[in-house]
Amino acid sequence: MRILVVNPNTSESMTRAIGETARRAASPGTEILAVQPLYGPEAIDCAMESHLSAVAVMDRVLTFGEPYDAVVMAGFGEHGREGVQEIVDVPVLDIAECSAHVAQLIGRSYSVVTTLPRSVAAIEDRLRLAGLADRCASVRSCGLSTLDVDRDPAAAMEAIVAEAARAVREDRAEVICLGCGGMAGLDEAITARLGVPVVDGVAAAVRLAEALVGLGLSTSKVCTYAPPDPKEITGWPLSRHLGAEVR
Template sequence: MRIAVTNCNTTPAMTEQIVRGARSAAGPGTLITGHTPDWGPESAEGWLDSYLSAAAVLDLLRRLDGPVDAVVMAGFGEHGREGARELLDVPVVDITEAAAHLACLLGRRFGVVTTLDRTTGQIQDSLHTAGVGQNCAAVVGTGLSVLDLDEDSDRTTSAFVAAGRRAMAAGAEVLVLGCAGMTGLERGVSAALGTPVVDGVGAAVRLAESLVSLGLTTSRVGGYAKPLPKHRTWHPPGAG
């Protein structure tokens, strides 16, 4: 089984980190390939970045090399998953949706701990669109930017634990890592807070494997019907 994992930004080091997390979660025989958009934002933190990222990732997905069995979109709260489901004939699993669905199996309400406060509204909207917003007790920012996450692991963990406590005070029984760049923090934070912590990358990989194994893919009845045939001008290769 081959699963393509797409970063939502143009930072290769983050793609490498996401791929490490995806491979550690994948079952035997699953090949994980990592993909970085060749244009778009270096980190996605806000509406503008998210829409740019969505277009760049869709451009990347239409040009994937070789066949894949499923796609994991590793942008937490970023746009594009619905377009990718129209575009591709294989299952598309978004880490936001995957993490939330698994969290709903572990407790009545979950909380998301993310990067900057400015992204919380966007994540809330994404959860609402996915049909799991009503189970979210809180989306809490750590005050760290996406590119800050790797600079000091102790600071990142401390910030996550503090934000996690705030989410739990708001009623969360399960926590979700609200950024693909947080992959790897789940065990330490879970131990510190005494509650389950779900990593979206691992959740998405496992759900993608399940869909492929069950022979299931996106419905073409209604909202995810194939795009209408028409001329579309994509971002020219090499353009700034």
């Protein structure tokens, strides 16, 4: 089984880290193909960047060129999952949604600890549209940007543990979801300190992708996620039309 794991931003170091997490989480026999878009932000902390990433990810998937059995979108709360579901036939999984699915399977309520306060809304929106908000006790911010988390993992660790502890104590969360791809690897440390299960979205998505492929199930194409009708789309996929300076 081959799973295409798409880092939503253009940071190569983050693609490597996400790929490693995915590989650690995968079953024996599952191959992880970790890629990143050809254009777009190096990290995503707002709606503008998230929208751009949605298109850059669709572009990357559409032009990938090799076979795969499932797509994992490794952005936590980023836009675009529905679009990718329309353009491929295999299952498409979003790490924010997969975190919530796994959290709900193992606890009565969960909280997400994410990066900046401004990302809280995006994550709440994604969970709500996915029908997974009801058991979400809270989405909390640790106050650091995605790049901050990347740069100083030790400080991030402290900030995230502090916020997770508040979620358990004040919001009655029984499971913590790490709300940022860049937090991969912190799960065990947090569980050790707080005694609550911690869900890493990339790992969760890889295992749920395997489950769907194993069940022989993929996106329903009867209505909302049917393939787009043929139509003139100027300049699409964008990467084919971009000049040399972007590549």
